[in-house]
Amino acid sequence: MSNAKNSLLNKLKSSEAIIGIVGLGYVGLPLMLRYNDVGCRVLGFDIDSEKVGKLNSGKSYIEHIPSEKITKAQSTGFEATTTFERISEVDAIILCVPTPLNKHREPDMSFVIDTAEVIKPFLRAGQIISLESTTYPGTTEEELLPRIRETGLTVGEEIFLIYSPEREDPGNLNFETRTIPKIVGGCTESCKDVGVALYLKAIDEVVPVSSTKVAEMTKLLENIHRAVNIGLVNEMKVVADRMGIDIFEVVEAAATKPFGFTPYYPGPGLGGHCIPIDPFYLTWKAREYGLHTRFIELSGEVNRAMPEYVVGKLIEGLNERGKALKGSKILVLGIAYKKNVDDMRESPSVEIMEIIESKGAKVAYSDPHVPTFPQMREHHFDLTSEDIGPSSLKSYDAIIIATDHDKFDYDMIGKNAALIVDSRGKYRDSQHNVIKA
Known part of the structure; x- marks a missing residue:
């Protein structure tokens, strides 16, 4: 075991590690609060000076996160900053930046790439970088790994790189950050080991997988599964309406089957930062392999x-x-x-x-x-x-x-x-x- 790995594992297990979270939105802010709750000092980074100012004034800008939680976190060491030079102060860097689609419905990786370039000069031995932003399989290895190697640090020995997809469901009172199992895939076995230690500090269950690509594909499968099933029930809604049948009554009746059926409900379209977008990451990447994901794209057409x-x-x-x-x-x-x-x-x-x-x-x-x-x-x-x-x-x-x-x-x-x-x-x-x- 390398000295850097051993030192970082000890810091993570003892709560001495300083956690840096880049992107303080619907994913980053709950994660900050969770690490703060378990006794870790958290430094938050964001390019939005207005957000940073509100947080440093003890105010929340997300409805389901009360300002009292921000104030409590401040009292135990949390602060937010727009100064990315301070990346050198933290032991873990968790990237929670947007990955939208451009006007051609292709992945816009500019936030991930720009963030990697901004933090690169301030990386040091004994740090772990975790990408949580939803993206296509291969992003961590193709976009982050080469940039980290440009620092001269050896990934897996001196510095550690993982992919661990965010899983948030705002408004769902049955789950919180702590209780949602966390997928972790590393660029090396050592990276995975450190990643598991990073999240075990804050999450009840951590699920390691064999690679960053598996972790990236897992996130896409979760959300494509939902998008495809919503597309199916939206199409059935149109058919049922033409036949004078109440689709909601049909779904509720089908949901009484105790096996083999999961209820999905129709609506006016898809929303949120994942379900309408994630399928297109895979359809775009699949073209590189000469594949046309017709089933996924058809559900997208129905929902749109x-x-x-x-x-x-x-x-x-x-x-x-x-x-x-x-x-x-x-x-x-x-x-x-x-x-x-x-x-x-x-x-x-x-x-x-x-x-x-x-x-x-x-x-x-x-x-x-x-x-x-x-x-x-x-x-x-x-x-x-x-x-x-x-x-x-x-x-x-x-x-x-x-x-x-x-x-x-x-x-x-x-x-x-x-x-x-x-x-x-x-x-x-x-x-x-x-x-x-």
């Missing part, structure tokens, strides 16, 4: 068509009432990508809003978790969340239930809205003012 399907149902409902979409006032209920969170990434609600606006309607939204429409890379609305009540609902020609937050009063909405386009199955009984979408 859902916002248009919802708007089509809206137009149908307005037509039945002698109205055109152009000039109508439409309220979208829920613009976060899933219920009971404030996360807007890849939310299908935003695409629905854009389609409605492009067709000449006036669009507004109500979301108790998103008081002001946030700055987004590709979408912009100068809107704030509307308060809804019996009188205000009556001022809209139609409302669309896009995200079914628990805070909405569905009974009040059902009694006062002129037309409801329900993409989440909230109104199961037949109502004259409800169209299922």
